[in-house]
Amino acid sequence: MRVFLTGATGFVGSHVARAYASEGASLRLLTRATSRLDALAGLDAETVTGDLREPEKLRSALVGCDALVHVAADYRLWVRDPAQMYAANVDGTRELLRIAREAGVERVVYTSSVATMGFKSDGSIVNEDTPVRLANMIGHYKRSKFLGEQEAIGAAQAGQHVMILNPTTPIGAGDAKPTPTGRIVVDFLNKKFPAYVDTGLNLVDVAEVARMHVVALERGTPGERYILGGENLTLKQILDRMSSITGLPSPTMKVPHTVAMAFAFFDENFTGRLCGKEPRATVEAVRMGRKTMFASSAKAERDLGFKVLPVYQALRSAIDWFIAHGYAPAFDKNLV
Numbered sequence: 295m296r297v298f299l300t301g302a303t304g305f306v307g308s309h310v311a312r313a314y315a316s317e318g319a320s321l322r323l324l325t326r327a328t329s330r331l332d333a334l335a336g337l338d339a340e341t342v343t344g345d346l347r348e349p350e351k352l353r354s355a356l357v358g359c360d361a362l363v364h365v366a367a368d369y370r371l372w373v374r375d376p377a378q379m380y381a382a383n384v385d386g387t388r389e390l391l392r393i394a395r396e397a398g399v400e401r402v403v404y405t406s407s408v409a410t411m412g413f414k415s416d417g418s419i420v421n422e423d424t425p426v427r428l429a430n431m432i433g434h435y436k437r438s439k440f441l442g443e444q445e446a447i448g449a450a451q452a453g454q455h456v457m458i459l460n461p462t463t464p465i466g467a468g469d470a471k472p473t474p475t476g477r478i479v480v481d482f483l484n485k486k487f488p489a490y491v492d493t494g495l496n497l498v499d500v501a502e503v504a505r506m507h508v509v510a511l512e513r514g515t516p517g518e519r520y521i522l523g524g525e526n527l528t529l530k531q532i533l534d535r536m537s538s539i540t541g542l543p544s545p546t547m548k549v550p551h552t553v554a555m556a557f558a559f560f561d562e563n564f565t566g567r568l569c570g571k572e573p574r575a576t577v578e579a580v581r582m583g584r585k586t587m588f589a590s591s592a593k594a595e596r597d598l599g600f601k602v603l604p605v606y607q608a609l610r611s612a613i614d615w616f617i618a619h620g621y622a623p624a625f626d627k628n629l630v
Contacts, residue, residue, distance in 0.1 A: 298359040298399070300324040300346065301366030305469045306405065306461065308333035309504035310365055315339070317508055322355060324366065333468060346386030347378070349393060356397040361511055364390060365405040369435060369473065376434040383438035388445040391454060401455045403510045404446040408462040408496065408521055409436045413585040417494065419526065421590045422519045450517030457514030459506060462523035462589055466500035466608045467615035479612050482536050483622030489547040490529050494586035497532065498524035499608035506600055513598050520598060525605045526588040539610050540625040
């Protein structure tokens with residue numbers, strides 16, 4: 295089986311690439327001209343240089359492939375030019391699906407996000423059937439992923455064999471960028487997490503997310519969404535887990551959302567708009583934090599054989615990887 299995979303140089307995509315390689319797939323990987331290729335070290339794969347914002351140039355790369363696995367996305371919670379994010383996440387997805395159809399690619403796995411689900415502020419656990427609409431999406435990233443997912447659903451409804459996976463918050467080794475979740479871990483390890491807000495996330499082992507990308511090609515139902523999640527944890531519980539792993543103190547001061555919002559407003563306008571750097575906190579991130587992102591993976595467990603794994607080992611792997619690669623100083627394991 296020949297698989298064209300986008301996003302292979304990223305955190306989730308690199309794990310997906312290795313999952314397919316372990317199953318003997320022939321890989322053709324999309325990379326950008328500016329991509330670091332460290333995550334692909336040791337992989338026997340063909341690479342193609344291109345950009346989701348110029349999908350027509352990818353046509354020849356899709357010819358001869360049995361499957362398209364579209365993992366790539368512009369994943370940032372702050373961006374100076376939102377149009378570029380929509381061009382990649384929405385227009386790029388729509389056009390890539392079209393070109394795959396025209397090239398005769400038989401099956402597609404589209405990696406969406408749990409961010410497209412209908413989360414509430416009361417801590418309810420949501421699933422794929424929880425009502426949601428575009429107006430519920432906070433920020434350009436969520437809106438662009440919601441619209442991109444609608445393109446995938448529409449393609450499936452029109453007859454294209456497209457399966458949709460919705461990972462929650464992947465955690466594990468290899469988060470080189472790092473993602474916004476990885477930054478939580480790095481900031482904690484560097485003792486830059488003095489306080490926390492009252493919010494919650496679902497953390498999932500990135501290796502199990504990668505395994506599902508292989509399984510979905512055979513067992514997924516076109517047009518269906520599948521939440522891939524692990525443990526539902528408050529931010530405080532996540533920090534406490536990292537404390538138990540490292541021996542570093544977990545913050546005890548809870549900051550009201552109003553205070554966090556004021557800091558984010560200042561940081562976004564000073565660091566982002568005036569200095570041109572990515573802010574540590576954003577208004578959209580604080581707004582999202584008002585909703586507890588707890589989710590159920592029962593459908594994926596039933597239909598795909600997905601496994602909800604305890605997050606401890608994945609969190610430990612992330613911590614060990616960040617330290618081994620110089621993101622944070624080593625902790626004294628004798629104290630743990």
